[in-house]
Amino acid sequence: MIKIYHHPKCSKSREGLAIVEASGKPFQIIKYMDEQLPVPTLERVIDALGIKPMELVRTNETIWKESYKGKTLSDNEIIKALATHPKLIQRPIVINGKKAIIGRPPSNIKSIL
Structure with a gap:
């Protein structure tokens, strides 16, 4: 399943979410500003990227x-700084299987959908 690490207050993240939604594929939204990401999760995301x-x-x-x-x-x-201060994390991040990308610009997301 596709995962999008999303921050609703960020315009680029909202654009990225719209691209994922338009794909018609099932996805999960992770609002990492609401529920901070633990270090092991961040390590996996960085590895995937x-x-x-x-x-x-x-x-x-x-x-x-x-x-x-x-x-x-x-x-x-x-x-650890990223885990403590999630505002520091580039956004959005989209993971599809073993592929991941930072959606800057958001159009980059299309390459892994």
């Missing part, structure tokens, strides 16, 4: 700039 944890960080967010920018952080520390 095939990226380094830093590539999932929204570096323009205030919390990143104030608490993390300029520090040398390990991958584990970055993942």
